[in-house]
Amino acid sequence: MAEPDRTPRTSVLLFGLLLIGIGGTSALAAQTGLSTVQSASILLLVCGAVLLSFLIDRTRAAGGRDHVD
Amino acid sequence: MAIGPAAENGAMTSGNPAPIVGERPPPRRVADGRVAGVAGGLGPILGIQPGLVRFGFILLTFIGGAGMLLYLGGWLLLLPPEPTTTTGARPARRPTLLVIIGGGLLTLGILVGLATLNGIDWTTGIIVALLFAGIVVLNRPSAAARSRLAAPPAPQTPPPPQPPPFAGPPPSPGPAVPPAPAETEGTAPTPSEPLAATPPADEPRSAPPPPEPLAATPPADEPRSATPSPEPLAEPLAIADPALGAMEANLGRPIDDRDDQGRAHWALTRTIDETSLAESNHPPAAGPPLASLTLAALAVVTGLALVLNTLATVPVGVTTVAGIGVALVGLAVAISAFTGGTGRLIPLAVLSLLTLAAAPILSLIVDGGAGSRSITVTSVDQLQSDYRLGVGYLELDLGRLAIIEDTDIEVEVGVGSLEITVPGEVNVELRASNEVGSIWLIDREETGIDLTFTRLPGDADPDRPTLRIHTDMRIGDTSVYQRFGTDG
Numbered sequence: 001m002a003e004p005d006r007t008p009r010t011s012v013l014l015f016g017l018l019l020i021g022i023g024g025t026s027a028l029a030a031q032t033g034l035s036t037v038q039s040a041s042i043l044l045l046v047c048g049a050v051l052l053s054f055l056i057d058r059t060r061a062a063g064g065r066d067h068v069d
Numbered sequence: 070m071a072i073g074p075a076a077e078n079g080a081m082t083s084g085n086p087a088p089i090v091g092e093r094p095p096p097r098r099v100a101d102g103r104v105a106g107v108a109g110g111l112g113p114i115l116g117i118q119p120g121l122v123r124f125g126f127i128l129l130t131f132i133g134g135a136g137m138l139l140y141l142g143g144w145l146l147l148l149p150p151e152p153t154t155t156t157g158a159r160p161a162r163r164p165t166l167l168v169i170i171g172g173g174l175l176t177l178g179i180l181v182g183l184a185t186l187n188g189i190d191w192t193t194g195i196i197v198a199l200l201f202a203g204i205v206v207l208n209r210p211s212a213a214a215r216s217r218l219a220a221p222p223a224p225q226t227p228p229p230p231q232p233p234p235f236a237g238p239p240p241s242p243g244p245a246v247p248p249a250p251a252e253t254e255g256t257a258p259t260p261s262e263p264l265a266a267t268p269p270a271d272e273p274r275s276a277p278p279p280p281e282p283l284a285a286t287p288p289a290d291e292p293r294s295a296t297p298s299p300e301p302l303a304e305p306l307a308i309a310d311p312a313l314g315a316m317e318a319n320l321g322r323p324i325d326d327r328d329d330q331g332r333a334h335w336a337l338t339r340t341i342d343e344t345s346l347a348e349s350n351h352p353p354a355a356g357p358p359l360a361s362l363t364l365a366a367l368a369v370v371t372g373l374a375l376v377l378n379t380l381a382t383v384p385v386g387v388t389t390v391a392g393i394g395v396a397l398v399g400l401a402v403a404i405s406a407f408t409g410g411t412g413r414l415i416p417l418a419v420l421s422l423l424t425l426a427a428a429p430i431l432s433l434i435v436d437g438g439a440g441s442r443s444i445t446v447t448s449v450d451q452l453q454s455d456y457r458l459g460v461g462y463l464e465l466d467l468g469r470l471a472i473i474e475d476t477d478i479e480v481e482v483g484v485g486s487l488e489i490t491v492p493g494e495v496n497v498e499l500r501a502s503n504e505v506g507s508i509w510l511i512d513r514e515e516t517g518i519d520l521t522f523t524r525l526p527g528d529a530d531p532d533r534p535t536l537r538i539h540t541d542m543r544i545g546d547t548s549v550y551q552r553f554g555t556d557g
Binding site (some may be wrong): 009010012013015016017018019020021022023024025026027028029030039 | 190385386388389390391392393394395396397398399400401402404405406407411418421422425428
C-alpha cells in the first residue's frame with residue numbers, strides 16, 4: 001500500500017486557521033466582554049507565541065541533529 | 070444497458086441479494102470536488118455542469134443564505150465518493166457513533182435530573198436534543214452500510230471468476246441444452262482463432278463482456294478434429310463448471326448459448342465487483358477520525374458549558390460555546406491538511422459557522438424563550454428593567470404606567486415582532502436598533518438593515534419624568550406607539 005501523501009494542503013490549512021481565528025475571537029469576546037479587535041489581538045498574540053515556541057523547538061532539534069551528524 | 074438481472078428472471082437460488090447489474094449508479098459525491106464534492110455529484114444527476122451547480126450554491130448563499138443549507142442537504146443525501154482503490158477491507162463501523170448517542174442520552178439524563186432539581190429552562194433541553202440529533206444525523210451510516218447491515222449475511226462469495234475456461238470435458242453430464250443458432254455479430258471466431266482460449270489468470274475481473282472466444286473444446290474422448298468446427302457456437306453448454314454454476318445462479322436460469330454465457334459471466338463479474346465496492350464503500354482511512362473526534366469534542370464542550378451554566382459557577386454564553394465550536398472545527402480542519410479527511414469536516418464547519426452567526430438569537434431563545442407574550446404594566450412595582458424574547462411576538466403595554474422618576478427599560482427580541490405602547494404623559498426617549506427589519510417610533514419609520522434609530526423628546530417637559538426605552542431586535546419589526554389619555 002502506497003504511503004499517503006503527507007504534504008499539507010495549504011488552502012485547507014488556511015481555512016482551518018481562519019476558523020480558529022473566527023471562533024476563538026468570538027468566544028473570547030463573548031466570554032470576557034472585550035471588543036472583537038481586542039480579542040483578535042489576544043488570540044494572535046497567543047497563537048504567535050505558540051508558533052514561535054514550536055519553531056524554536058524545531059530549530060533546536062534540527063541544530064542538534066546537524067551537530068550529531 | 071439491460072443485462073438481464075436475475076430479479077427479472079426469477080428468484081435467486083443462492084439467496085444472494087439481487088444484483089444491481091444494469092441499474093443506474095447511486096448518486097454520490099465526487100472525491101475530487103472543490104469543497105465536499107456535492108456539486109460534482111449533483112451535476113451529472115441534473116444533467117448540467119458541476120460548475121453551474123456550484124455557482125447556484127454560491128448565488129443562493131449570498132441571496133438569503135439558502136445555498137449553505139442546500140449544500141449541507143446535498144452532502145447528507147448523496148453517498149460518499151467512490152473509493153479510488155479497493156485495497157483493504159472497509160474499516161469497521163466507528164464506535165464513536167454509539168459513544169455520541171450514549172453521551173447525548175447521558176447528557177439529556179443529567180439535564181433532566183438537573184431540571185428536576187434546579188428547574189432550568191426546558192428550552193435548553195430542546196436545544197441540546199436538537200444538537201445531538203444533528204450529530205446523529207451527521208454520523209448516520211452510509212446507504213451502503215445500511216443495506217449491508219439490513220441484508221442477511223451473504224454466503225461465502227465465490228472466488229473471482231476466472232473467465233470460463235470451457236475447455237475439457239465435463240466431469241458429469243449436465244442438462245442437455247439444445248443447440249442455439251450461431252450469432253455472427255463479429256464475435257464468431259474465425260477458423261484461425263483458438264477454440265479453447267483460456268485467458269490469463271491476471272485478467273481484470275471487471276473486464277467488459279468478454280469478446281474472447283467462448284469455449285467449446287470437444288470432449289477429450291472425442292478426437293480433436295484437425296479443422297475447427299465451423300459451428301462451435303452451437304455447441305451445447307453442458308458444462309458443470311463451478312464458475313458456470315455461479316453464473317447460472319446469478320442469472321437465475323440456465324445458460325443457453327455462448328453469448329448468453331458471456332453475458333452471464335459479465336453479469337456475475339459486475340455483481341461481484343459491486344459487492345466488493347459496497348464492502349469497501351469508504352476508502353481506507355487515511356488518518357485519524359477527525360470528524361468523529363471533533364463531534365465528540367463539541368459534545369463535551371456543550372455539555373460542560375451547560376453544567377457550568379446550570380451550576381452558575383461560570384456563566385458561559387451560547388456565543389462562547391459556538392465560538393469554541395468553530396475553533397475546534399478549525400483545528401480539526403487544520404490537522405486534516407496534514408492527514409486528509411477534510412471532506413467530512415466541511416459540513417461541520419458550515420454548521421458551526423451558522424451556529425455562531427445565529428448565536429445571538431440562540432442566546433435569546435435560551436434566555437428569553439419563544440412564543441407570543443402580551444405584558445401589561447400598570448404600576449412601577451410590576452415593571453422590570455429588561456424584557457427578552459427569543460422568537461415570537463412581544464407586546465409590552467406601558468400606556469397606563471405612571472412613573473414618578475426617570476426610568477430605563479431594555480427590551481430585546483431575537484426574531485419576530487415587538488410592539489410597545491408608552492404613556493403620553495411622560496417624556497419618552499426611544500433608542501431602537503434592528504439588524505434586519507423595520508422600526509416605527511411613534512411618528513417615524515425606518516426600514517432596512519443595521520438600523521439604529523433614536524427619538525428624543527422634542528419638547529421635553531422638565532417637570533415630567535423621562536421614560537427611556539432601548540429596544541434591540543435582530544430580525545423583525547419594532548413598533549412603539551404613544552397613548553394619550555386612559556381609553557387608549
